[in-house]
Amino acid sequence: MTYKELQLALAVFGLEERxxxxxxxxxxxxLVKRHHPDLGAPAENEEMRRVNAAYRVLLDYLSDYRFSFAEDEFYEQNPDERLRRQYFEDPLWGGGG
Incomplete structure (x- = not known):
């Protein structure tokens, strides 16, 4: 898979970088509900192929992705925890400090 293929798959799905x-x-x-002929959509075989091919590309990318369990990445993914950590101990914000 190339980066261009990954970007095309994201475009088919209408997704951002994250x-x-x-x-x-x-x-x-x-997308399957919208384009599948069994679900009332007009026969759009080519569009279904594009959707399913894009899905395979995205799943392949995710299956090989190495997840980061670093503290910085954790707080990036969980901004509420970042705020809790930042203000929990601060007496100004009602913390137990």
Missing amino acids: ASLRQIKSRHRE
């Missing part, structure tokens, strides 16, 4: 697995799966379901 997306969760949940968002990818949800978007796949939406």
